[in-house]
Structures are given as structure tokens and as C-alpha cells.
Amino acid sequence: MSQQDLRKEVVDILSNHRTGVLSSVENNKPHSRYMTFYNEDLTLFTPTKADTEKIEEIEKNPAVSVLLGYEDKGQSDTYVEIAGTSTINNSEQLKKQFWDESFNKWFDGPEDPNYVFLQIQPETVRILNNQGEPPQELHL
Template sequence: MSEQELKEQVINTIANHKTGVLSSVENNKPHTRYMTFYNEDLTLFTPTKLDTEKVDEIKNNPNVAVLIGYEGNGIGDTYVEITGTSTINKSQEVKERFWEESFNKWFEGPNDPNYVFLEIQPETVRILNDHGEAPKELHM
């Protein structure tokens, strides 16, 4: 499989599964939770409140891991593992681009100062469990 085909497979997997698992570091241990992800050329964005512990964790240690794509059906469930670093993105442009009405449960709107995004820059991207094949790594 070419690098371009592998990248397309990763992008398609992410596009078809907005919900994934984000792991950050808390007290030198993994801290994991489900999040909603948006993808722009393998840079991931996930909305959060500015006043959450995950934001504090990222400020203290920007290393994160994301798992996205697994559906629970077994050996044929391809999923993506991304490791990288995260920053807090307060950009109004990003907040408006990804705003969804369902966010109204947590935020007052796209101008809410507590509404921010974690921006995840990938360092390692792997396709796992692709019909039982060995993991494939996309070179970043």
C-alpha cells in the first residue's frame, strides 16, 4: 500500500468515526476519555471547556494519544492510533468552523470564552486491526 493510499485510509477512518478516545497524562499516568474529533489533513481538533482538567493536563504535558474507528465487531474493525502533542486553540475561526448546535448543552455559543479546542499535531499515525493484517505506519 502506498503512503498516499495509507493516508487516504486513515482520513476515511477518521471521517467515518467522529468519536474516539483521547489519552492525556495526569500525574505521570494515562487519563482517558471519549471525545469528538474533527480532522484537517491529520491535524485533529476536539472541543472542550477551557476550565477542565484535560486542559490543565495538556498544559503540564502536551503528549497525547488518540484511538478512533473501532466499532466493536472484532477482527475486521480497522482503527487509527495517533500519538502526538496537543495545544489549546482559542481561535475564533476554528470555534466557528466546527460549531454544532449540539454544543449548546455545554457552551453559550461559538463566542463563549470557555469554548476552546485541543489541537493535536500527529507524530505517529498507525492503522491497526486492518482485517488481521500487521499494523501500518504513516510516515509524518
């Protein structure tokens, strides 16, 4: 598969799957949790509270891993594995752009100072379980 085709497939998976697993580092060990992800040209954004342990973990070690795409069918689902670096993004524009009414469970609107995003800049992107093909890496 060409890099252009691979990139298109990765973007399709990211566009069609919002829920995935974010792994950060806590005490030199992986710490994983489900998160909601938004994709902007292969940069991922996930909303979170500013006062959570994942923020502390990322401030100490910004290395993260994300898995997206493995859902309904199980063993036959193609998915992506992203290794990258995370930063905290408190942009008002971003908070309004991705605001969803379901966030009212956790935040007092898009202006809530505790409402922030983790911004994940991929360093490597691999597509796995793609119709029996070996894992393929998208070159960034």
C-alpha cells in the same frame, strides 16, 4: 500498502469516525476519555471547556494519544492510533467552523470564552486491525 494508500485509508477512517478516545497524562499515568474529533489534513481538533482538568494536564504535558475507528463491529474494525502533541486553540474561526447545536448543552454559543479546542498534531499514525495485516505506520 503504499504510503499514499495508507494515508487515504487513515483519512477515510478519520472522516467516518468522530468519536474516539483521547489519552493525556495525569500524575505520570494515562488518563483517557471519549471525545469528538474533527480532522483537517491529519491535524485533529476536539472541543472542550477551557476550565477542565484535561487542559491542565495538557499544559503540564502536551503528549497525547488518540484512538479512532473501533466501533460497530468490534473485533473486525480497522482503527487508527495517533500519538502526538496537543495545544489549546481558541480561534474564533475554528469555533464557528465546528460549532454544532448539540454543544449548547455545555456552551453559550460559539463566542463562549470557555469554548476552546485541543489541537492535536500527529507525530505517529498507525493503522491497526486492517483485514489481518500487521500494524502499519504512516510516515509524516
